[in-house]
Amino acid sequence: MSHQKLKVAIVGASGFTGSELARLLLNHPDVTISMITSESHVGKPFSDLHPQFFNRLDIPLVSADEVDQQQLDVIFLALPHGVSMDFVSKWKDLGAKIIDLSGDFRLSSKEVYEEWYQKKHSFPEGFEGAVYGLPELYSKQISDANLVANPGCYPTASILSLAPLFAQQIVVEDSVIIDAKSGLTGAGIKANATTHFSNVNENFKAYGIAGHRHTIEIEEQLGGLAGSSANVQFTPHLLPVDRGILVTAYAKVTEEMDQEKLRSIYQDFYQDKPFVRLRNQAPGIKDVRGSHFCDVFPVWDERTNRVIVLSAIDNLLKGAASQAVHNMNLMFDLPEATGLNQIPLKP
Numbered sequence: 001m002s003h004q005k006l007k008v009a010i011v012g013a014s015g016f017t018g019s020e021l022a023r024l025l026l027n028h029p030d031v032t033i034s035m036i037t038s039e040s041h042v043g044k045p046f047s048d049l050h051p052q053f054f055n056r057l058d059i060p061l062v063s064a065d066e067v068d069q070q071q072l073d074v075i076f077l078a079l080p081h082g083v084s085m086d087f088v089s090k091w092k093d094l095g096a097k098i099i100d101l102s103g104d105f106r107l108s109s110k111e112v113y114e115e116w117y118q119k120k121h122s123f124p125e126g127f128e129g130a131v132y133g134l135p136e137l138y139s140k141q142i143s144d145a146n147l148v149a150n151p152g153c154y155p156t157a158s159i160l161s162l163a164p165l166f167a168q169q170i171v172v173e174d175s176v177i178i179d180a181k182s183g184l185t186g187a188g189i190k191a192n193a194t195t196h197f198s199n200v201n202e203n204f205k206a207y208g209i210a211g212h213r214h215t216i217e218i219e220e221q222l223g224g225l226a227g228s229s230a231n232v233q234f235t236p237h238l239l240p241v242d243r244g245i246l247v248t249a250y251a252k253v254t255e256e257m258d259q260e261k262l263r264s265i266y267q268d269f270y271q272d273k274p275f276v277r278l279r280n281q282a283p284g285i286k287d288v289r290g291s292h293f294c295d296v297f298p299v300w301d302e303r304t305n306r307v308i309v310l311s312a313i314d315n316l317l318k319g320a321a322s323q324a325v326h327n328m329n330l331m332f333d334l335p336e337a338t339g340l341n342q343i344p345l346k347p
C-alpha cells in the first residue's frame with residue numbers, strides 16, 4: 001500500500017485485549033496508533049497501566065468522547081458486551097471501519113442476542129451489516145465490511161475444530177460435545193470471586209454449564225456451514241493459567257470414516273489457511289502462546305466410532321486481538337499476515 005498509514009483508535013485500552021492490540025499494532029508497518037481510550041484512567045500514560053510499554057507507548061489515555069473529533073480509519077472496540085453497541089450506534093457514520101471485540105453483533109438477531117445475553121440490545125440495526133470476523137470462513141465478506149464482529153475466544157477454537165465436518169454435512173445431529181478450558185485472562189482484567197487467586201490456584205472447575213452464551217455463537221456458525229441448525233453441548237472450564245484455550249470436541253459422523261480420510265477432510269478445508277496448523281499430535285496451549293495460530297488435531301476413534309478433535313489457541317490473540325488485526329488487514333486489502341506474530345512463545 002502507499003505510505004499513508006492507517007490511523008487507529010483502541011477503545012478500552014486499559015483492559016487485556018486492548019493492551020494486546022496495542023502490542024500488535026505498535027509493530028504493524030501500516031498503522032499509526034492515533035488514540036487509546038479508558039474512562040477510568042483519563043490522562044494517565046498508557047505505560048503507567050501497562051508497564052511493558054514503558055518508553056514504547058507512553059501517550060496518555062483519553063476518553064472515548066474524543067473519538068468523534070479524530071480522523072480515523074479503524075476503531076477497535078475492546079469493551080464489554082452491552083457497552084460496545086452504544087458506541088457502534090454513535091460512530092457508525094464517522095467514516096471509520098469498526099472492529100468490535102465484544103459479543104454485541106456476533107449473533108443473527110436482536111431476539112437471539114436478548115435471549116442468550118439476557119440484555120436489551122440498543123442497536124438492532126447493526127446486525128444487518130455486521131460480518132462475523134472469522135477469516136477462515138468469511139475472508140471475502142470481511143474485506144467488504146464496515147463493521148466486523150470479532151468472534152469469541154471459545155467459539156474461535158470450537159468452530160475451527162469442527163468446521164470441516166459441518167461443511168461436509170456429515171455430522172450426526174445432536175452428537176456434538178465440546179469440552180473447553182480457558183486461562184484466566186478470558187475473564188477480563190477486573191478480578192472477582194471466581195477469578196480470585198485463592199479460588200483458582202491449584203483448582204480446576206467447570207462453569208456456565210448448559211447455558212453459556214458461547215453455545216449459541218458456536219451453533220449458529222456451525223449450523224450455517226452445514227445449511228441446517230446445529231445443536232452442541234458446550235461446557236467451559238477455568239484453568240489456573242493466565243492465557244490459552246484448549247478445546248476437546250467429539251462428534252459422530254454419517255459416513256464410513258478412518259484416520260486417513262478424516263485427516264484429508266481437514267487438510268482440504270485448511271489448505272490455504274495460514275493460521276490453522278494441522279498437527280500430528282495433541283496440541284498444548286503453550287504451543288500457540290503469544291501467536292496467532294490455531295492448532296488442530298483430528299483423531300478417529302474406531303472403537304467408539306467417534307471423531308475427537310483437539311484445538312488450541314491463545315485466547316487473547318487468535319481468540320481476540322490478533323484475529324482483530326487479521327480482520328483489519330483483510331478490510332484494508334493488506335497481506336493477511338501483516339503485523340501478526342508467527343512464532344509462539346515457549347516455555
Ligand SMILES: NC(=O)C1=CN([C@@H]2O[C@H](COP(=O)(O)OP(=O)(O)OC[C@H]3O[C@@H](n4cnc5c(N)ncnc54)[C@H](OP(=O)(O)O)[C@@H]3O)[C@@H](O)[C@H]2O)C=CC1
Nearest residue numbers: 012014015016017038039040078079080102153186188189
Ligand atoms: N479476554 C479475552 O480473552 C477475550 C475477550 N473478548 C471480548 O473483548 C472485549 C474486551 O475484553 P477484555 O479486554 O478481556 O476486557 P477487560 O475487562 O480487560 O477490559 C475492558 C475495557 O473496557 C473498558 N470499559 C468498561 N466499561 C466501560 C464503559 N462503560 N465505557 C467505556 N469503557 C468501558 C475498560 O476501561 P476503563 O474501565 O478504564 O474505562 C477496559 O479498558 C470484551 O467484550 C470481551 O468479552 C473476546 C475474546 C477473548
Ligand SMILES: CC(=O)N[C@@H](CCC(=O)OP(=O)(O)O)C(=O)O
Nearest residue numbers: 101102103152153182183186187
Ligand atoms: C474465562 C472466561 O471467563 N471467559 C469468558 C469468555 C471470554 C470472552 O471474552 O467472551 P466474549 O467476548 O464472548 O464475552 C466467559 O466465559 O465469560
